[in-house]
Amino acid sequence: MPEALLQFHTLDEPVGSRSGRWELRYDADGRAVIADQDGTVTWSAGAAGVLRLEPSGVFAVYSRDEVVWRGDVQVVKYTALRVSDDGDAVLYDDGFPVHSVLHGPIEPVSLGDRAPVTEIRHNRFIRSANGKRTVYRTADGTGLVYRTRLGPGLASIVVLQPAEVRRAEQPDTWLTWRFLDDGVHGAWRLVLIGPDDAVHWVFGRERGIARGAGSDDDGDAPEWLAKGLKADSAYCITVIHDVDPDEALRRFGALDMQIFTATWTQLRRRADFEDLDSEGLIVAAFALGPHTLLVEDGGHEAVDRPDLSLGTFAVSSFRSADDDHRFLVSEDGEALASFTHGLASLAEGADPTVLTEPLAEMGIDDIDEFDDDDDSLLDDVELLCQVAGVSPEIADVTGPARGAILRRPDVRRRRFAHSS
Structure with missing residues (x-):
């Protein structure tokens, strides 16, 4: 027997309470009711017909294809209906109770950012100080739901299983x-603490959820990228000629008050502590003689920004963890050459020949023939260095840099401010 009726679904078979005593089912007249095994009814639809859960009004009864009754319930958002062992039916939003069919809205009760596990039940929950993380009971009361807001309209949900919850139900x-910071990485973790504030348990540690130190195999990536920036497989790097790091960050979209000095490791750890969501963006600017190397952590803004080259020259390369790749050469705000998927032979722009000599320096005289060879892979980082005329070393990216922690919408809103 199903334990819930989901939104947009019709009642095709009885939905039972956890004990099995109460059911949402059709009576002898074809009307949806909540009734127990003795026939006691606590709720009934306003007409006979097929019951369906809908986003507007929640309850709708259909006769053939026509709505013959609607039961208005003022619920903004929900995902499922469950029958309880007291003869009620409760609407849940991703496992959190929001409305009782018999008693109306269920007001959430915050326990703050910490509570004994046994007190987190029904409509009682804990939420982190910044509001991004919430823990509440599963609808059946046996597990816990750990919800993390990742950005506008985005969230991750992990369920702590009953056995794990029982282990966490320790006195005091x-x-x-x-x-938690291991000196290399830091992250906000769900933990169980005792009276002395000592951590007794860390969620996910035994599952290997925590971010590891990574592999020692850096492949063919240059040392400054693989070991200095820990970004051998995913990166967005840009060289801007004849601007200092602060000016590069301003062009990118940072305000003077947002720019500070830190090493790349310190910058990433600070961002971890500030608990950035998907709209957050970390960017560092390293001096390379008269030029600046701009590095984004988890971003790809610069590769779409020919405006970074206003009054000068810039080269950007982006590669994602799933091997999406883009490359851009620009001068004075105009794209000279851009290509995707590592296929320089398909470069477009005002002057794709800007790539010809750098490719020749890499031993690639015929880029069409090179791209047609399935065994040939373009080293985009080497190409960036050749086009930009730079040779970064690990010391260039491991010392103090200028950096900023930004939000993508702000960056995009300010992107043309420098040129106005």
Whole structure:
């Protein structure tokens, strides 16, 4: 027997409470009711017909293809309906109770950012101080739902299984969050703490969810990229000629008050502590003689920004973890050459021949023939260095840099401010 009726679904078979005593089913007249095994009814639809859960009004009864009754429930958002062991039916939003059919709206009760696991039940929850993380009971009361807001309209949901929850139901302990830092990486983690504030348990540690130190195999990536920036497989790097790091960051979209000095490791750890969502963006600017190397962590803004080259010259290369690749050469705000997927032979722009001599320096005299060879892979980082005329070393990216922690919408809004 199903334990829930999902939004947009019709009641095709009875939905039972956890004990099995109460059911949402059709009676002898074809009307949807909540009734127990003795026939006691606590709720019934306003007409006979097929019951369906809909986003507007929630309850709708259909006779053939026509709506013959609607039961208006003022719920903004929900995902499923469950029958409870007291003869009620409760609407849930991703496992959190929001409305009782018999008693109306269920007001959430915040326990703050820490509470004993046994107190997190029904409509009682804990939420991190920044509001991004929430823990509440599963609809059946046996597990916990750990919800993390990743950005506008985006969230991840992990369910702590009953056995794991029982292990966390220890006396004189509280479930909360701590920023755990191993000296290389840091992250906010769901933990169980005792009266002395010592951490007794870290969610996900035994599952290997924590970010690891990574592989020692850096492949063919140059040392400054692989070891200095820890970005051998995914990166967005840009060289801007004849501007200092602060000016490069301003062009990118940072305000003077947002720019500070830190090493790349310190910058990433600070961003971890600030708990950035998907709209957050980390960018560092390293001096390379008269030029600046701009590095984005998890971003790809610069490769779409020929305006970074206003009054000068710039080269950008982006590669994602799933091998999406883009390359851009620009001068004075105009794209000279751009290509994707590592196929320089398909470069477009005002002057794709800007790539010819750098490719020749790499031993590629015929780029069409090179791209047609399935065994040939373009080294985009070497091409960037050849086009930009730079040779970064690990010391260039491991010392103090100028950096900023930004939000993507702000960056995009300010992108033309420098040229106005």
